[in-house]
Amino acid sequence: MKDIKHFLRQNSLRPTKQRVIIANYLFDGINKHVTAETLSNKLLKMKAGISLATIYNTLHDFYEKGLLKKLMINSERIYFDTNTEHHHHFYSKNDQKLIDINVDMKVSGLPKPPKNKKINKIEVLVHLDN
Amino acid sequence: MKDIKHFLRQNSLRPTKQRVIIANYLFDGINKHVTAETLSNKLLKMKAGISLATIYNTLHDFYEKGLLKKLMINSERIYFDTNTEHHHHFYSKNDQKLIDINVDMKVSGLPKPPKNKKINKIEVLVHLDN
DNA sequence: TCAATACATTAGAATCGTTCTAAACTGATA
DNA sequence: TATCAGTTTAGAACGATTCTAATGTATTGA
Ligand SMILES: [Mn+2]
Ligand SMILES: [Mn+2]
Ligand SMILES: [Zn+2]
Ligand SMILES: [Zn+2]
Numbered sequence: 314m315k316d317i318k319h320f321l322r323q324n325s326l327r328p329t330k331q332r333v334i335i336a337n338y339l340f341d342g343i344n345k346h347v348t349a350e351t352l353s354n355k356l357l358k359m360k361a362g363i364s365l366a367t368i369y370n371t372l373h374d375f376y377e378k379g380l381l382k383k384l385m386i387n388s389e390r391i392y393f394d395t396n397t398e399h400h401h402h403f404y405s406k407n408d409q410k411l412i413d414i415n416v417d418m419k420v421s422g423l424p425k426p427p428k429n430k431k432i433n434k435i436e437v438l439v440h441l442d443n
Numbered sequence: 444m445k446d447i448k449h450f451l452r453q454n455s456l457r458p459t460k461q462r463v464i465i466a467n468y469l470f471d472g473i474n475k476h477v478t479a480e481t482l483s484n485k486l487l488k489m490k491a492g493i494s495l496a497t498i499y500n501t502l503h504d505f506y507e508k509g510l511l512k513k514l515m516i517n518s519e520r521i522y523f524d525t526n527t528e529h530h531h532h533f534y535s536k537n538d539q540k541l542i543d544i545n546v547d548m549k550v551s552g553l554p555k556p557p558k559n560k561k562i563n564k565i566e567v568l569v570h571l572d573n
Numbered sequence: 574t575c576a577a578t579a580c581a582t583t584a585g586a587a588t589c590g591t592t593c594t595a596a597a598c599t600g601a602t603a
Numbered sequence: 604t605a606t607c608a609g610t611t612t613a614g615a616a617c618g619a620t621t622c623t624a625a626t627g628t629a630t631t632g633a
Contacts, residue, residue: 327629329581349619364583369620374581385517388590390619403556414554420567422548426533430571437550437567441560457600459610479591494612499591518619520590 324378334361335371339381344396346384346411347372352393384411386438401437414439454508464491465501469511474526476514476541477502482523516541516568531567544569 317336318328326332338355339345347355349368356363372393375381384392386404392411401414418437426432447466448458456462468485469475477485479498486493502523505511514522516534522541531544548567556562 327580329629331582366584366621367582370582387515388518388521391518403560405560412557416552416554418550418552420548420550422546423569424544424546426569426571427542430533430535433570433572435567435569437565439553439556439565440563441556442563457609459600461611496592496613497611500611503592 324380326374326378331361331363331367332371332374334359334363335368336375339375339395344394344413346392346394348390348392350390386411399434401439403439403441405441407441454510456504456508461491461493461497462501462504464489464493465498466505469505469525474524474543476522476524478520478522480520514541529564531569533569533571535571537571 317333317340320340321328321332321336334356335352338352338359339347349365349372352372353363353365353368356368372381376383376393379397380395382394382397384394384402386392386402387406394411396413396415398415401418403412403414404410405412414437420435420437423432423435447463447470450470451458451462451466464486465482468482468489469477479495479502482502483493483495483498486498502511506513506523509527510525512524512527514524514532516522516532517536524541526543526545528545531548533542533544534540535542544567550565550567553562553565
């Protein structure tokens with residue numbers, strides 16, 4: 314992303330020092346799956362001393378503006394996904410890693426949803442061994 | 444289940460008062476999705492004064508013996524499923540409820556897994572609106 | 574330019590589901 | 604029935620996340 318400050322402003326987010334650093338990292342063109350912890354570690358390596366509270370705040374702010382997707386994969390932590398298109402994932406529990414599945418998959422044989430409910434979205438999670 | 448004590452013994456679990464009550468409820472022939480909290484509430488209504496610690500212990504003991512499946516649907520709580528067959532779910536975030544999808548669904552167009560990894564299982568979660 | 578102010582950052586406390594600890598209890602066995 | 608391994612339990616601890624409230628900063632309009 315060339316002009317992160319402009320990008321943040323466009324999304325009604327003040328381009329603070331912290332948000333610029335985080336947005337520069339997250340939206341560098343390479344899709345990422347981060348947790349508060351993995352992001353914090355990455356920022357520490359970059360010598361960016363951003364508090365955990367701000368990391369949580371920023372992830373949620375970005376999420377609220379639709380810049381990130383939330384993935385509820387396991388009960389231990391929340392993943393945020395920079396790929397906001399509808400897509401599926403490989404998940405390796407072993408190395409706690411997600412990999413995007415961008416090809417168009419089809420689910421067939423789906424039964425009707427229960428009365429008065431309608432399908433919002435279908436999520437396929439492919440668990441990997443090892 | 445007719446003989447819960449025998450059933451527990453068969454699974455190398457001592458048929459204690461608490462386990463018998465919980466197993467009688469969980470394995471009554473109707474598949475269930477419970478959390479520690481929903482199970483605790485149900486047991487309270489049945490006037491069974493079983494501590495939360497025991498509820499957690501028992502759910503995990505049953506899980507370890509393969510009598511329950513664990514479902515990591517969201518980051519707020521762990522669901523245990525009495526249906527241990529491979530199957531999929533409708534999930535209503537709104538009423539925090541899971542519904543089994545027992546029909547045989549097919550996922551087509553799945554790409555190859557990454558090098559050195561193989562597919563363990565495919566889980567389809569159908570999110571319901573409302 | 575520069576207050577005034579609305580918004581953002583932060584350390585640390587609080588929350589909450591879950592796990593751990595260690596003392597009391599009980600089912601299995603002889 | 605005594606023994607003891609396995610179980611239950613209250614309450615403490617844990618860990619991810621959220622909250623609080625004090626401090627800092629981006630924005631803006633005079
Ligand atoms: Mn939890
Ligand atoms: Mn969490
Ligand atoms: Zn993704
Ligand atoms: Zn199920």
